[in-house]
Amino acid sequence: MIKVLQLIVDNTSGVLSRISGLFSRRGYNIESITAGTTADPRFTRITIVTSGDEDILEQIEKQVGKLIDVRDIRVLHPDESVYRELVLIKVRVGEEKRQPLVTLCDVFRSKIIDISKDSMIIELTGTTSKINAFIDVLSDYEILEIARTGIAGLRRGSDGIVNFKD
């Protein structure tokens, strides 16, 4: 089972290491982790994709929630939230094969952000499955490098950091 956790944490030094340390120490999996400031600069949003059986996932939620710096922990359920991930893919491609690749990128609404004589860097934002599908399609080409950001997500509706009370 995969779960996406959204943490709102105090922007203290070492907060990320406290959280990632807890995962490694207790043997929990991190599929991906992203962090960045929120609309309120005092807080950082950390989005963690984790996996495990139901008991483990419940323990993860409780143990992470217990950390002193963690202000709020929520599960981002797929049907109540939107997730996006960004990927940069570097592909080896010469001039003669460039056009079909550009067409392919158009279909996936990805952007070509750099071209050199024999390679291209493509940027794509989307759900994890869309990105996986795109990488799959690119298998005819030689992929030189992939950089994925991991998931960022938000709950739908009007709740947000501005509603948090001190």
Next chain:
Amino acid sequence: MIGSDAIVKCLEKEGVTTLFGYPGVAICPFFNSILNTKIESILVRSEQNAAHAASGYARVTGKPGVCVATSGPGATNLITGIATAYADSIPLICITGQVDSKLLGSDVFQEADITGAAESFVKYSYLIKDVADIPRIMKEAFHIATTGRKGPVLIDVPIDVQNSTITGFKYPDSVNMRTYKPTVKGHAVQIKKVRTELAKAKRPLICAGGGVILSCAQKELRDFSHTYSIPVVSTMMGISAMTNDDPLYFGMIGNNGKSYANRAMKECDLLIVIGARIADRAVSSPDLVTKDTVLIHIDVDPAEIGKNVGPTIPIVGDIRSIFNDLAKESAECDFHAWLKTLQGYKKAEKPRKAPRRKYVDPAKFITVLSEALDKNAVYVADVGQNQMWSCGYYIAKGGRFLTSGGMGTMGYSIPAAIGAKKADMKRDVVAVCGDGSFQMSMCELATMVQNDIPIKIIVFNNGYLGLVREYQHNTYKANYSMVNLGTCPDLSKIAEAYDLLYWRLDNNTDMEKEVKSFLAQKKAGIMECMLDPMDTVK
């Protein structure tokens, strides 16, 4: 006023009167500031024991224990003590000196990333980078250590921060922590369910853990169990929550517990676990408990609930507060048949196989010792066979039983007993250890004598690391490795060297008389009991 003065001032504001520590250059400003106060600072002989002493102190006073060490090796030496306190949820304030903040991260002399190294054993840690933060951080540290599930908090203070001038010192009256608000009051709906389940139950059982003692809810536990005549068993950390003469108390559960206590766990239909983790040593297969049992789990830490066993009814909150709410409920129930069954099991318990006649029987000795002890005495058990015997044969009469339950740290008893005695000089404090654990903390005999802290030390001498020897006997067909301690040192000479009283028991002859006369002495002393090297726990 400089930073180190401010830290000391904060300690005074928190009512700290005693701390345990060991100096070094990086913490010198602090130990200089402490000279101008009434706070007594006790110089231990190794930093680990400063943390253990603070732990013993905290457990007797109910206030956080304070230990202070220098940077680098001083700080890393504290870690075992911090981890020991963390495993048993003991509130500690650990202050460490640190190298100059401008040099942090450059591997200078005696620099260690102690906040990083201790991360997994502290409830929270601070590295103070701005002297102006001292009052807020100190206030928060005490708050975090003593509320919710208690535990150690580490404060690392670079030497330049200790030496910086602080202007307009003001100790905050309250903490404002957005992210930390532990639950105190149990959920009313859940509490009502306890009554419903009690009314349905035929064979209820309370399993009391260390949380009962940490929450100072011993009286509330006894009242609750007596209101409904519910039998009580305890975990190792829960020993002394009930007194042994209580007809409702059925001993300690677990690998080394009483068979009737374990049988009660297996056969009950309603199990109320209070302030216990239900860890591996207490219940060999935690999943078994819930199969046909309704499980009510009461704990201050929501993460404990469902960690080892899945509860039917979880109640999160402070145990004492929950007991007070439970007292407002009432239920009609009659558990006399169940109690009678348990009493039958208790009577049928086979006594331990006595060791050879020419040696002291530790079971008999501990029985005699606890009978001879004052009613409110503090008994500190170390780790090893001695701990198992202590758990099995200690008689709780209203005093305290301290031991390192979660971490099982050898050498805990002597420093913890020093801390316990400092907490209340009027109480009798006895440390019971083996010859292995004694030698781990032997250096603290000097602390004891120098500071006039008259504790009584019992050493079970069997020339072996007995619990490991027993394990090797059972698991490795008696191929003993690394467990033979030999016959040195001569404890009578050690006692003489430290100017301590020395008693020696070779066998059970005159045991009562000897124990009584040993305990009656005002001075600190060692009583050495010669044990059968091949004696076993059960």
